[in-house]
Amino acid sequence: MVLSRRPNRVASLRCIMMLLAGVIANLQLQLMLAVQPSSGEGEVTLPRQNPDDWVMFSKDTAYFRECVKHFKMNHTWGKIHAPFVDKVEAKEIVKRARVTGLDVIPTLALLDKKNISQYSLELMKSLKQPYIIKSTHMSGGVARVFNNRYHCFKYCDYGTSEMPLGTKAFEVSKSQFTMDIGLDYSRNGGELQYRYIKPQVIFEEDIRSRTATDVTFWWVSGGHPVFVSQQCEQPAGNKQGFQMKRVFLSTDYVRLPIVFNRGVCGDAPPKPASWERQFQIARALGKLFPDETVRVDLYDGKDGKVFFSEFTFTTAGCWRTFSPTLADGLLWALAHHELSPAVASPTYIQRVLADRSWVLLSLDEEGFLIRNASSGHPSPVDMCSIVESFGSDNESKQKFFDECILRARDVKGSALRCLVYRGTDQDMISFGVDRASQDVASRGNLNLCEKNLPARR
Structure with missing residues (x-):
């Protein structure tokens, strides 16, 4: 089964995606540009940008935004995607794909509404431990049975206390599922993809003792692995994998300045021995979704094996988004074939996410720079989301954003794009500069824009 170009979708009116703005502190990467140094210290002269390059000028050209507007509350989309998020059927789809080097976690038992009466303490004790109990049609209520003990550890309605595998454990388990x-x-x-899945409870082998980290999230778009989210925090106490800090990496294992919904670590963990194999597996599975963005979840086994976990299309219910928003835009652009996988190499992804060539200069009433309100950004949308926040109500916020985008378009072709916002008269101008700072972690681009400011009025 391969998902081809999406059908027409019904937009959801229930949700509005909030865009995260600002620059990610403490995540600093070297800007990678194939350029020659100029005579100015710490600066380079850059070519003007290709006018055909993809640039994120709209909030709507974003994966999570599209998810909220077109995937959620969409029965057609839900029916098509249901088999891929069904925890039973997804395994069968992956088996049929015959991906080299990929293992599927063995299923030990299945229960549904018809045979739920067969569930008993004896059945729990008869299954080979350790094993996992979870529902096939939802997220949560996940339990582990190991060493004759029961522990519901993820989004549990009847407590998360670990207990002996006895009558109480059976009753808690049965009540939960x-x-x-x-x-x-x-x-x-x-x-709505979850509405079209047969509700079942799956008992499967627990491979935690055979894995080095929690599940690794490979973000694949247009069939192309784009970036990866990996656990970077060591287990401590009863903390579970889904509660631990993660770090985003390029597919060639370079740290990226992306933050999603968890804390980040100071350093990335050592590169797994199976990394290249995981990449090949993610790319092979991505071919099932040539026009989609999908999160392919894989486990890195200590014994050299790579295990399939699941497919996810609506991460965190699409209530969150990436910071910077450009990461969201890259996924959208690849899924819609507005950005070629041949262009979106690991080096390209590293460079554009680390780029800070869209610079916002905020001026006070006398025309002087307000430094703590001025900053560089990797895309017009990231920059203009800051300007949008200056509005006092939804109407003025949208007006500010639209005006900012309009001014940003005027300087798209420049190497360094400077937008000046003067709050007293709510005036915006933009200008381009063909020099930029070599050090993305510095405020060099901000200084260059300030140096080239038009004469104060």
């Missing part, structure tokens, strides 16, 4: 199996998970957030 009896409730889950009768739940229409799609009602929680409009993710």
Whole structure:
């Protein structure tokens, strides 16, 4: 089964995506540009940008934005994607794909509404430990049975206390999945793919002791692996993998300045021995989704194996977005074939996310720079989201954003794009500079824009 170009979708009116703005502190990468140094210290002379290059000028050219507007509350989309997020059917799809070097976690038992009466303490004890219990049609209620002990550890309704595998554990377990199996998970957030999955409870081998880290998230778009989210925090106490800090990496294992919904670590962990194999697996599975953005979740086994976990199309219910927003835009552009995979190499991804050539200069009433309100950004949308925040209501916010984007378009072709916002008269101008700072971590671009400011009025 391959998902081809999307059908027409019904937009959801229930959700509005909030865009995160600002620069990510403490994540500093070297700007990678193939240029020759100029005579100015710490500066380079850059060629003007190709006018055909893809640049993110719209909030709507973003994966999470599209998800909220077109995927959620969309029955057609939900029916098509249901098999891929069904925890039973997804395994079968992956098996049929015959991807070299990819293992599928063995299923030990399945229960549904018809045979739930067969569930018993004896069944729990008869299955080979350690194993995982979870529902196939939702997220949460996940439990682990190991060393004759029971522990529900992820989004549990009857507590997360670890207990002996006895009558109480059986009763807690049955109560949890009896409730889950009768739940229409799609009602929680409009993710209608879950409505078209047969509710079941799956018992599968627990491979935690065979893996080095929690599941690794490979973000694949247009069939092309783009970037990766990996656990970077060591387990401590009862902390579970889904609660730990993560770090974003390029596919050639260079740290990226992306933040999503968890804390970040100071350093990336050592590169897994299976990294290249994981990349090849993610690319092979990505071919199932040539016009889609999908998160391919893989486990890195200590024994050299790579295990499939699941496919995810609506990460975190699409309530969040990346910072910077450009990361979101890159996924959209690849899925819609506005950015070629041949262009979106790991070096390209590193460079554009680290870029700070869209510079906002905020001026006071006398025309002097307000430094703590001025900053560089990797895209017009990231920059203009800051300008948008200056508005006092939704109407003025949208007006500020639209005006900022309009001014940004005027200087798209320049190497360094400077936008000047003067709050007293809400005036904006933009100008381009063909020199930029070599050090993305510095405020060099801000200084260059300031140096080239038109004469104060």
